[in-house]
Amino acid sequence: MAMNLKLLGPAVGLFLTACSGSDSSADQATPPTALVTLAQATQGSIAETVKLYGVAEAGPAGSIALSAPTEAIVARIVAPVGTRVTRGQLVVQLSPAPNTRLDLAKASADARAADAAYARAQRLRKDGLVGDADVETARAAAQSADVTLASLRGRAGSLALTAPAAGFVASVANNPGDLVQAGASIAMITNGSGLRARFGADPTVARTLSSGAQIKIAGTKGRATVSVPIQSIDPVVNSNTRLASVFTTLPPSLGIGSGEVLQGEVATQTQSSAVTIPYQALLDDGGQPYVFVVASGIAHRHDVQTGPTGGDRIAIVKGVSSGDRVVTDGGTALEDGMKVRTK
Structure with missing residues (x-):
């Protein structure tokens, strides 16, 4: 006997809905x-460690400053920063400043006048018109004026700043046309020895460190991480970076070059x-x-x-x-x- 599907339809639907509801409840009961x-x-x-960032630089033993012997003007920078130089190679050429030329001209005139006065005193002494003391005074004045002139000429004549040893030009402080004072450092030559690292540290961190503590320097360019001792700490805060300076030794065996950027890590408390x-x-x-x-x-x-x-x-x-x-x-x-x- 044939079944009436129309009559069975609602029942089938209820059965499927019940089955579907049962599966959904089972899914919801499973925790994620x-x-x-x-x-x-x-x-x-x-x-506890902190990271420090710094740069390799020549230490005091490995750096040589080239200074202006007298007030001068920077005429030419022959060897810019990074140039490898040999002993005696010209690095910076200076020219006399206006005041230096005036001082030299005045010293020349003073020396001529003093020499003439000394010669006149000697003639007058022969004629018996002056005594030995007058001659000695004129001689001393002439000698002093000649020494001053020689000194100025020597300084004016040494305005070619040359490398005193082979190395690299680490820095040049001025540009062509700048007026520099006598004794001012114009360029720095590093010979590669006595290399050190300068790390910048927050002043509060720098106060917790001490000489001899180890800084781990991260390895780069195939180098392994190494530990080096702190050499000294400068607590004076740099006006630009607002950081104190921590210096460490850098053995030549590390193969680190001057100017290389470094990353270090140091323990501040245990x-x-x-x-x-x-x-x-x-x-x-x-x-x-x-x-x-x-x-x-x-x-x-x-x-x-x-x-x-x-x-x-x-x-x-x-x-x-x-x-x-x-x-x-x-x-x-x-x-x-x-x-x-x-x-």
């Missing part, structure tokens, strides 16, 4: 599971018996640091109080115990109480 990476909190000492976790496990909620600690496959949010940071780990003063497993990857998608599985 997050895929995460875990790491263990450990106990030990941790040194905390012993601290619970530490990977820094990447730390999350932030409006200024409140927190982590997810996983126990029995469930992630629990723990608000924490942090301590010193050293390298890729951070000390946790409160909120995590040694041996706890914390989420290091996937934590941003977690909620408190969510089930997790590890990668």
Whole structure:
């Protein structure tokens, strides 16, 4: 006997709807599971470190300043910064300043007048018109004027500033046409010896450092990271960078060249018996640091109080115990109480 499908239609629809509703409820009853990476909190000492940035430069023993012997004008810069120079090679050519030319002209006139007075005194002494004391006075005046003239001529004649030793031109302080005072440093020659590093440090950080402390210099160009001792600390703040200067030795074996940019890391304080976790496990909620600690496959949010940071780990003063497993990857998608599985 044929069945009436029209009559069966509503019943079939109700059955399918009931089945569909049952599947949906089953899906909703299954809690979400997050895929995460875990790491263990450990106990030990941790040194808080800060990064410093600096540059390699010639130390006092490896630098030679070329100075203006007298007031002069920079005529030519023959060897600009970075030029390799040999001993005696011309670096900067100066020309006499107007005041220098006037001083030289006056000294020449004074020397001629003093020499003439001395000669006249000698003639008068032969005629018995003056005494020996007068002759001696004229002689001393003539000698003084001649020495002054020779000194000015010597300085005016040494306006070609040459390299006293082979090396590189590290800096040139002036431009052609500049007027420079006597004794002013015009150029700096470095011979590659006595190389040091100058790091800029926040003044508060610089005050915590001491000579002999080690700075780790990051390796570049195929070099490994090395540790070098702090040589000295200059607490005077640079007016441009607002940083103090920290100097370290740079052994020639490192192969670091003058002018090379460097990155260093130095410990400022050490905390012993601290619970530490990977820094990447730390999350932030409006200024409140927190982590997810996983126990029995469930992630629990723990608000924490942090301590010193050293390298890729951070000390946790409160909120995590040694041996706890914390989420290091996937934590941003977690909620408190969510089930997790590890990668």
